[in-house]
Amino acid sequence: MIKRLLVYIAGSIFLLSASGCLVAESTYLKKAEEYDTVSKELAELQKTHQKLVLENAALKTRFNRLTEDAAVLAADKKQLEGILKAKSDVLSKNISELRQQVAELKxxxxxxxxxxxELQKAKEEKVKEVSGTYEKLLANMKNEISQGQVTISELKGKLTVNMEAAILFDSGKADVKPEGLEILSKMVETLKNVNDKAIRIEGHTDIVQITGGLTRIFPTNWELSAARAINVTKFLQQEGINPLNLSAAAFAEHKPVADNNTKEGRAKNRRIEITLVAKD
Structure with a gap:
């Protein structure tokens, strides 16, 4: 419309010029001024139009980019939702399994x-039994204990009766002498009631080696300590102690309990030990 107006004004000016002084000069100037104004407005409008065209193109580009980004985000969202659901399913399964395991563990x-x-109760009962055996042996052998010939110890359920060889055997002999049999007899009734322990009879000697004609019977302290332990074991069996609970062992001079360089120490090392230990 503006363009047609400009053409119209221009045409009017031309006609006025061609027809001479058909119109006043003031009218011509007015029309020329209007033409200039409209021309400027047209230029501004064209400039604005061009700017809007560029902005529109930029907005379309941005819109397209945002549309693409939205599509990518929607795809990512869908993928993440799938991953999350899968993980949620796995987690739910794990939680269910863990709850089952917790219940089973409880x-x-x-x-x-x-x-x-139950084990603690059984242990306490066994400790009581060992303590009862210990007390009975103390009572039955108080004379020998008071003379230092016998010692009885109890440690962590293990009971040991230590008897010096002199009260059981003559020097260089393995047969239990009558006095020794009387001492062993004091233990029999108590040991008969021991069924949940193994009764191990150990023979020990000092470091003095066997010499002379005695070597024909006992070549070394091994044979002597073994014979003594076996004879004590046989006597206990003969007196009614279950042989399945009995065992004999020999250590010769290799497990001393005192100094072998003194007479008193050697006397303590020559011994029989009867030990109550847990069964294998």
């Missing part, structure tokens, strides 16, 4: 606590 813990309580 049952197992309850069973273990019951077993522990």
């Amino acid at each position: 049952v197992e813990n309850g069973r273990l606590n019951t077993d522990i309580a």
Whole structure:
């Protein structure tokens, strides 16, 4: 419309010029001024139009880019939702399995606590039994204990009766002498009641080696300590102690309990030990 107006004004000016002084000069100037104004407005509008065209193109480009970004984000969202669901399913399964395991562990813990309580009770009963055996042996052998010929010790459920060889055997002999049999007899009734322990009879000597004609019977201290331990074991069996609970062992001079350089020490090392230990 503006363009047609400019053409119209221009045409009017031309006609006025061609027709001479058909119109006043003021009218011509007015029309020329209007033409200039409209021309400027047209230029501004064209400039604005061009700017808007560029902005529109930029907005379309941005819109397209945002549309693409939105599509990518939507795809990412869908993928992440799938991953999240898969992980959620796995997590739910793991939680269910863990709950089952916790329940099973609670049952197992309850069973273990019951077993522990029973074992503790059994242990306490065994300790009481060993303590009872210990007290009975102390009472039965108080004379020998008071003379230092016998010692009885109890440590962590292990009971040991230590008897010097002199009260059981003559020097260089393995047969238990009558006095020794009387001492061993004091233990028999108590040991008969021991069924949950192994009764081990150990023979020990000092470091003095066997010499002379005695070597024909006992070449070394091994044979002597073994013969003494076996003879004590046989006597206990003959007196009614279950042979399945009995065993004999020899250590010769290799497990001393005192100094072998003194007479008193050697006397202590020549000994029979009867030990109550846990069965294999």
